[in-house]
Amino acid sequence: xxxxxxxxxxxxxxxxxxxxxxxxxxxxxxxxxxxxxxxxxxxxxxxxxxxxxxxxxxxxxxxxxxxxxxxxxxxxxxxxxxxxxxxxxxxxxxxxxxxxxxxxxxxxxxxxxxxxxxxxxxxxxxxxxxxxxxxxxxxxxxxxxxxxxxxxxxxxxxxxxxxxxxxxxxxxxxxxxxxxxxxxxxxxxxxxxxxxxxxxxxxxxxxxxxxxxxxxxxxxxxxxxxxxxxxxxxxxxxxxxxxxxxxxxxxxxxxxxxxxxxxxxxxxxxxxxxxxxxxxxxxxxxxxxxxxx
Numbered sequence: 001x002x003x004x005x006x007x008x009x010x011x012x013x014x015x016x017x018x019x020x021x022x023x024x025x026x027x028x029x030x031x032x033x034x035x036x037x038x039x040x041x042x043x044x045x046x047x048x049x050x051x052x053x054x055x056x057x058x059x060x061x062x063x064x065x066x067x068x069x070x071x072x073x074x075x076x077x078x079x080x081x082x083x084x085x086x087x088x089x090x091x092x093x094x095x096x097x098x099x100x101x102x103x104x105x106x107x108x109x110x111x112x113x114x115x116x117x118x119x120x121x122x123x124x125x126x127x128x129x130x131x132x133x134x135x136x137x138x139x140x141x142x143x144x145x146x147x148x149x150x151x152x153x154x155x156x157x158x159x160x161x162x163x164x165x166x167x168x169x170x171x172x173x174x175x176x177x178x179x180x181x182x183x184x185x186x187x188x189x190x191x192x193x194x195x196x197x198x199x200x201x202x203x204x205x206x207x208x209x210x211x212x213x214x215x216x217x218x219x220x221x222x223x224x225x226x227x228x229x230x231x232x233x234x235x236x237x238x239x240x241x242x243x244x245x246x247x248x249x250x251x252x253x254x255x256x257x258x259x260x261x262x263x264x265x266x267x268x269x270x271x272x273x274x275x276x277x278x279x280x281x282x283x284x285x286x287x288x289x290x291x292x293x
Contacts, residue, residue, distance in 0.1 A: 013062070017209065018046035020057055033063045039077035048077070049213045051260070051279050058167040068257055076213060077280040078273065081219040085228040086269035092126060093203065095230035096133040103180065106226060110197060116172065117180045117198035118187070120214050122206055124157065126232070130182050130202055142178040143168040145185030169176050169193065185210060193217065197225045208260040213237050231265070 011032070018025050043108055045062050053087075055072070087098065099119065107115045121127040127144050136140045142200040145168055147165040148159055160168075165186075169291045171177035173193055185206075219225030260279050267275055271287035 002232050009039065010044070011041065012046065013036075014046050016058065016062070017047045017050050017054065017107070020054065021207070022062060032240075036063050048216065049059075049209045051208065052198040052282055053279075062105065067129060074088070074282060076277065077218065078277050081222050082215060082217070082225050082227050084272035084276075085226060086272060087228060087230045089231040089233040090189060092129050092232050093133050095202055095232055096130050099202070099228070099230055100137050100180075102226075102228060103198055103200075107197065109143065110224070112225070113179075114175050114195050115179060115197040116193065116195045117200060118193075118196055118214070118217055119180060119200045119202060120187070120205065120210075121182060121183045121184060121202050123266075124154045124184065124269060126202055127182050128154070129185060134178075134180060134182075134258045138178055138180070140178045142180045142182055143172055145169070145181060145183040146183060150186070154224075158260070168193075187217075192220060194221060196220065197223065199225075199227045201227075204229060204265055205261060206278070211264075220278060248287065 012028070018027050033042065037091070041061050043064065045058065045064070047230070052056060052088050058064075058067070059070065087095070090098065107113065119130055121130060122260070123144060127146060127150070131144050133166055144157075145165055146157070146160065152159060169180070172179070172181045173195070196218050199215050201211070201214070205214060215227035218227055264272065266274055274287035277283075
């Protein structure tokens with residue numbers, strides 16, 4: 001306090017990485033530079049998912065100067081309670097079958113629950129496929145949590161209100177709905193659901209930020225949990241394209257880690273944990289594919 005008595009104001013931004021990956025997110029944040037030019041202002045930015053490579057762009061966005069007046073505090077992103085698994089590519093229904101089998105087998109070994117699972121999809125149409133397949137396997141229809149963009153692109157899906165989404169999450173957590181919830185990225189930053197033992201990705205996440213943030217929904221109480229990626233076998237790529245599971249090229253100035261996620265598709269599954277730490281933690285780490293993480 002004694003060091004900042006001269007300040008006129010202090011502003012704290014949580015989930016500070018979001019404006020860099022979503023141009024439509026709270027446009028007023030982009031005026032922070034104007035505020036800083038008007039009067040003394042301390043800015044604190046926080047996020048659990050800032051790759052080391054994103055830090056310069058983050059400083060620039062929030063007008064954080066280099067050197068003495070800006071201090072960076074980092075903690076390791078490693079979550080030892082989570083086991084990271086990368087499965088082999090399958091067509092989407094076979095991926096869902098394998099996911100459901102994994103959920104049944106591992107929850108049986110975990111003992112009494114309640115145990116919850118989140119299934120993340122990149123596309124609304126994949127979410128519909130997952131819901132329909134799980135309904136046949138589980139004999140009850142799981143919830144599908146999505147935002148307005150999905151209902152806009154798929155006319156068969158009704159637009160969900162915030163009250164309907166909140167009700168869906170409540171029923172999922174309290175056990176009045178099936179234990180598996182399907183969701184797009186609209187599930188949102190900062191949603192803290194208890195007893196999540198499994199996070200599944202049907203197909204690769206769009207970026208390494210999405211992967212870390214969504215995987216981190218599991219094991220928040222410190223109990224052993226799983227993060228499993230089921231790549232979806234798509235039609236063969238166009239000649240000359242060497243990344244068969246991605247149809248998007250990483251943009252120039254890739255701050256979200258899209259290219260890093262694409263590269264992770266080609267590493268040894270045993271090295272997923274180390275690769276995440278390498279991207280998000282300043283300390284250099286190495287992995288022996290034949291050893292342990």
